[in-house]
Amino acid sequence: MTLRYDATGLKPSVVGDARGVSDLDRSRLRPRLLKAHQAIRTAHERGELGFIDCPQKDPESILSWAAKKRAEGFREQVVIGIGGSSLGSRALYEALAEDPHAGEGSADGLRTHFTENIDPVGVARLFDRLDLSKTLFIVVTKSGSTVETMSKFWLAFDRVCSELGEDKARAHFVAITGPKNDGLRALADHYGFDSFEVPTNVGGRFSVLTPVGLVPLALAGIDIRGLLAGAKRARECAALPDFEHNTLLQITADIFTLYERGVDQIVMMSYSDQLLPIADWFRQLWAESLGKAKDRGGNSVHVGMTPIKALGVIDQHSQVQLYMEGPNDKLMVFLEVASFGRELKVPTRPGLPASLAHLAGLDFGDILDAELQGTRRALQEAGRPTSTWRFDGVQADDLGSFIFAWEFITALMGELFDIDAFDQPGVELGKKLAHGLLGREGFEQWAKLAQSNADAGAARSIDDEE
Numbered sequence: 001m002t003l004r005y006d007a008t009g010l011k012p013s014v015v016g017d018a019r020g021v022s023d024l025d026r027s028r029l030r031p032r033l034l035k036a037h038q039a040i041r042t043a044h045e046r047g048e049l050g051f052i053d054c055p056q057k058d059p060e061s062i063l064s065w066a067a068k069k070r071a072e073g074f075r076e077q078v079v080i081g082i083g084g085s086s087l088g089s090r091a092l093y094e095a096l097a098e099d100p101h102a103g104e105g106s107a108d109g110l111r112t113h114f115t116e117n118i119d120p121v122g123v124a125r126l127f128d129r130l131d132l133s134k135t136l137f138i139v140v141t142k143s144g145s146t147v148e149t150m151s152k153f154w155l156a157f158d159r160v161c162s163e164l165g166e167d168k169a170r171a172h173f174v175a176i177t178g179p180k181n182d183g184l185r186a187l188a189d190h191y192g193f194d195s196f197e198v199p200t201n202v203g204g205r206f207s208v209l210t211p212v213g214l215v216p217l218a219l220a221g222i223d224i225r226g227l228l229a230g231a232k233r234a235r236e237c238a239a240l241p242d243f244e245h246n247t248l249l250q251i252t253a254d255i256f257t258l259y260e261r262g263v264d265q266i267v268m269m270s271y272s273d274q275l276l277p278i279a280d281w282f283r284q285l286w287a288e289s290l291g292k293a294k295d296r297g298g299n300s301v302h303v304g305m306t307p308i309k310a311l312g313v314i315d316q317h318s319q320v321q322l323y324m325e326g327p328n329d330k331l332m333v334f335l336e337v338a339s340f341g342r343e344l345k346v347p348t349r350p351g352l353p354a355s356l357a358h359l360a361g362l363d364f365g366d367i368l369d370a371e372l373q374g375t376r377r378a379l380q381e382a383g384r385p386t387s388t389w390r391f392d393g394v395q396a397d398d399l400g401s402f403i404f405a406w407e408f409i410t411a412l413m414g415e416l417f418d419i420d421a422f423d424q425p426g427v428e429l430g431k432k433l434a435h436g437l438l439g440r441e442g443f444e445q446w447a448k449l450a451q452s453n454a455d456a457g458a459a460r461s462i463d464d465e466e
């Protein structure tokens with residue numbers, strides 16, 4: 001089965017195995033998809049699903065604020081966030097920054113670091129090498145209370161205050177958080193940090209096109225106008241009411257049909273280093289939105305498709321054996337780049353043995369492309385479902401389309417599963433327990449958790465977990 005989607009125009013430019021495509025029988029799900037589409041429209045009209053409005057927002061005030069901030073002499077920024085408050089902006093920075101990990105920042109674009117984990121070694125390494133006088137900290141948390149984010153914010157604030165004094169420190173912090181909370185929002189008000197709002201009706205993992213992503217990206221000098229323009233095009237495509245013209249409805253029909261046939265894993269395999277981190281963003285979107293125990297009626301359903309990240313060509317030499325010959329339970333989603341905009345050739349210098357002589361003069365981009373085509377073809381021959389998202393180049397515009405498209409597909413999938421795609425009850429429980437374990441009530445909670453593990457027949461003991 002071959003499905004080919006064009007991320008630029010979002011047109012179903014189906015190539016390759018047309019037999020495979022018709023085999024999916026898209027029209028079977030047409031009525032359900034149209035119903036899902038209507039349900040999303042109704043929820044949006046009620047003021048929910050604010051992610052649909054994001055591409056329409058005007059980025060100019062963020063751009064002028066960012067230009068002003070850079071002119072104050074900052075050269076680096078550290079984005080402190082996790083999950084939806086980091087994965088999207090990190091992916092877009094990695095894809096679109098000139099050379100994300102090299103060189104010094106400038107007044108045109110700050111060098112950007114993302115800190116998500118709380119491994120003390122990783123955090124200390126990053127914080128210890130910063131020139132605090134030129135560093136801006138962007139603290140991003142919709143809830144305002146995420147342990148990992150807030151503990152690192154406090155570390156940064158303490159260090160900047162100690163080095164520069166509290167008065168100067170305030171200019172080094174920017175808060176991006178919900179409109180009202182007693183965590184980061186309250187602190188931002190208290191200390192007078194510049195701040196931006198995460199709209200209440202936009203879920204964290206759907207928020208990259210709000211200030212959550214736009215502010216750090218604008219500071220990094222990334223083309224956020226292009227990003228939103230691409231997202232807007234995808235939004236127009238998403239709004240088309242008829243199934244035959246709405247690529248996103250068709251894509252969702254294909255994925256859901258495959259799911260019904262036992263394909264419950266989705267491998268996003270990027271044939272571009274620059275695009276690889278977008279698979280991290282996608283994994284959270286897909287996993288947290290669609291992995292649910294209960295449907296809207298409260299029935300136990302345990303639905304979801306496990307998202308997997310893979311990199312071509314590296315995973316050809318690691319995972320593809322399984323994808324080819326293991327259980328036929330994976331949809332391969334290839335990310336293909338038509339032009340890397342950079343020529344790099346295997347030298348024609350004499351000396352290669354005859355068996356490798358054909359490599360001389362080949363362009364690395366062409367080799368990569370041949371490897372993608374070979375792998376895709378081989379998987380298809382083995383009857384494995386594949387689809388391709390083709391980017392002309394790695395540009396803001398196409399990435400904006402890609403992001404909005406997958407957000408919308410996710411919402412449609414939620415409707416087909418008849419679940420709430422915008423909550424994450426399974427994560428909340430762990431968060432609450434972790435909070436409890438870190439607080440004064442910790443030992444009691446710890447004991448209760450251990451008891452319930454034991455009641456559930458879990459073989460692990462407290463000692464094992466320590």
Ligand SMILES: O=P(O)(O)OC[C@H]1O[C@H](O)[C@H](O)[C@@H](O)[C@@H]1O
Nearest residue numbers: 083084085141142143146204427
């Ligand atoms: O933005 P925050 O409130 O800090 O939340 C950060 C992350 O926290 C949790 O893990 C949620 O499951 C995620 O959906 C969220 O993106």
